[in-house]
Amino acid sequence: MTSATRPDAASDKLDSGVLKIAGVVVLGAIMAILDVTVVSVALPTFQKEFNATYATVAWTMTAYTLALATVIPVTGWAADRFGTKRLYLTSLVLFVGGSVLCSMAWDIGPLIAFRALQGLGGGMLMPLGMTIMTRAAGPDRVGRVMAVLGVPMLLGPIGGPILGGWLIETVSWHWIFLINLPIGVIAFLFALKVLPSDAPHPSESFDFLGMLLLSPGLALFLYGVSSIPGEGKVVAAKVLIPGLVGLALVVGFVFHALGKEHALIDLSLFKNRNLTIAVVTMTLFSVAFMGSMLLLPSYFLQVRGEGTLTTGLLLAPQGLGAMLTMPIGGKLTDKMGPGKLVLAGILVIALGLGVYTQVGADTPFPLLLGGLFVMGMGMGVTMMPIMSAALASLVDHQIARGSTMMNIIQQAAGSIGTAVMSVILTNQVLESPAASTYFGVKQGAIPAEAVPPGVLAEGQSALASAFGSTYTIALVLIVLCIIPALFLPRRKIERVDQSEQPVLTAVH
Missing domain, CATH: 4.10.860 (DNA Excision Repair, Uvrb; Chain A)
Incomplete structure (x- = not known):
């Protein structure tokens, strides 16, 4: 990094140059993350459009996830080899090109293939964005940088169902992909002008x-x-x-x-104590939190019978809560370290999630929305400070590899959490004949008129109880996150040595 682009270590706030770079990175990340949740509400539409089973259309999600998992490990090496700016521009082209092809899909098979192409571009956007932002802001402002990058992580789960439901209802399913074209073009032109050119390091051979x-x-x-x-x-x-x-x-x-x-993923980074503890904390947190987040829209859709657009709006309080605390969390992480914040955040999340362990078929919406708001406040001071703990003490040439590693772990752990919670909920439903019957009615497999009203009411209550039991397991996993979080740094992380193995000190 040149002296022109390196931040002043003494500077406390994010300057205009860093904020412009943040704008580019957030635009790309919003597209990649939003696209996952937008497509999730379109699966029933794909079933009707292409006359396919749910298991088949679900591959439009799985193909994207698998492509992400395939390309993320290569991102660290490619960033060093070709430079982050060129690679970021290439990723945008792949993602937007894949989006346009998805909108032109004539059958479910081509749509799945084009989603994989989309994932190849989308998989590189987030780790590259983290690398670019961390280098631009410097180690003293990593917390604030992570708070900025947390915005798309919030907007995806909130905005995805709302945007997807609105586009499908008012225009057509094609537009859930075409919407990426104007955003992608703006992001590309903005990135071309704003992102600093970096000197690649082609000396390392590809593994x-x-x-x-x-x-x-x-x-x-x-x-x-x-x-x-x-x-x-x-x-x-x-x-x-x-x-x-x-x-x-x-x-x-x-x-x-x-x-x-020069391995594809530098495992010597685990010699850094802060990164190792952050990895353990992030793994457990992603399994618990990402898995429980999957259940939230399902409860509103299946138990309460809300539409996709209404469900998206009902999830908004979580994002509002996180937006309230995330900027504060970013500043405090830079000043006092992530440890105390993450512990507080986990406890707040547990408090909000506790509401959902008691859900019924008629739980008051103000109580549910309040629980979501509290969970969002906790998330705002949890996820990105964990990322900060991992990256703040890495030297420049380690940042690309470190951010790649954290994204791999988050992706894998989130997928595990989603699968685990889905299986637990499914088994809870199967154990209750009433819940199974009601679930079949909601899925359209059983005609509603063939089921007596009393049985339907009993089934709705049983299905709500199945959700509550699953949320209880998610709550236990969230609380277990406290154990590794106790070992996160509770003071500001300082980099005092720019050698291969940085020396870390805790500043009082």
């Missing part, structure tokens, strides 16, 4: 063996995990075979990387 082990390994493992809800159990060939093969490849990569100087 082809590492790529052949890690990328397919992650994809196969996530494929196995994502097949769990459809199979209803872990002990199924479709789950175990790809899952175990993928896990074996990932383990093989670990042994390979330990003996290689």
